[in-house]
Amino acid sequence: MSTLYKDSPADRNNLNDWQKTVLQKFETKMIDKTSLFPCIPATIGFSTNQLRYGFIGDPGKQSTISDLAKLLKKYTEKSKDFGPYTSLIVFYQLPEEAKRIYTVEKYEQLFWQQLSLLTYLDEKKWPGSIPIEPHLPIWEYCFHGERYFMYCATPAHKNRQSRNFETMMLAITPRWVLENFNKADIPAAKIKKRVRERIKNYDSIEIHPDLNTYGEEDNYEWKQYFLRDDKTRLAKCPFHHIFQGEDIKRQLPFDKFQESDIR
Template sequence: MLFSQDELAGLPDKFRWGQSAISHILSKFENEAGPRTAFPCVFARNTVKRGNLRFLLIPYEPKNSRYELGLLASGLRTYIDQINIDTLDVNHNRSLLVLFEPVVTLTTTDQFKHIFIEAMQFLLDEDQRPWPSLVSKDPAHRTWTMCFHGCELFVNVSHPAHVLRRSRNMGAGLAFIINPRKIFDIAAPANQQGSAITAKIRQNIDTYDDVAHSGLLGSYVLGEAQWQQYMIPDNNEDAPLECPLHFK
């Protein structure tokens, strides 16, 4: 179910869990009195203030012991159809938060890794449009980024097993923060101004989190790997997640 930031009331029973999940996320942006309470990404804070967040709720099916990933594919198509890649504007960007229903038996990093990989592979398998010609299908290549419905994407994975990285913990369930990848080229371009913006956000992360920002974070326009940035470890010692995705 895809809806905007001001459409929280009256959710159907199947999605009722989303109200508390979204309320918790929005509460992370309410208190900005000090460096430890202000969410580190200024662009995210501005998106919330302007009411531009979009939410996509993914229920869990107990009978099948899996999430309804069909809703992920259909909701993401709708989201992409609603944005114009050619006229992206940082001040009007609509980030998409994909929230997976919390399940008491799903609590570990390995479980969330499995769901994340399953979700990304499902999108590749269900994609009805050609892969963008300028984007490699090799995740190790400098031009690779996740794509769906003809759109280049950046996927930020947050989950409750992140303890040190508070900025990558959005509550009791798995969450994907999805943006059109090109918005980052606009927000932090490959010039002196862009470098300053990136440095400031990483400095904010160092203050907000209980561990220094990950060395895996990088810039697409500088040819730095994207996949490793999606789901980073909770510390700076563990190896990055390897990409098992494959194309049809």
């Protein structure tokens, strides 16, 4: 389940029923003209077919981490061929029981576990220009030498429809995409204002206070990756960079562990 898909008739023919369903629901969210999705770069990327998609399994299984690492590596190596508004959209296949009982906080835990465990499988060193500790304004998530903005949506989000989706979903956007977007003809300040207006119309709750601009002294990227469904926030970032040779067993949420399942 580590294949990169472009949304084309040929690719859709290769998808199973679950994959076709979640992709169709994502499309519905992106093209809705009565309720405009807030992230303008994402809607441009979708309309110009520059997004790429991946489908992986249960976030509580070991094999899913490996599939996510393979997907993100492939995407990183080819992303600049996909266009200036590209992102990788990753859909998790959640068990039906999980959809019924998982809270926003449970998804938050799973999200940060995924990001931490990915670092163990990263074949490249963390970029020297980016600190490993997330408690600095210039920190952002990195994988395979690329800097990324991470976004997570879940079925448990209700007030923040901008963070709601049928299943647990990641939208992974290279930093260079956002930098290019901010250099466009429309000034960044106007874009930020338009995005915030869309969020106000899209969600039934006020904009989360953690939404900010990368590089600002009072901005912390990690706080924006996963927004709760209210105004509460984590006091400390759960991300932990797992280095080669570190005891990964204690990092895993799984009952049984075999390193061969991860590597």
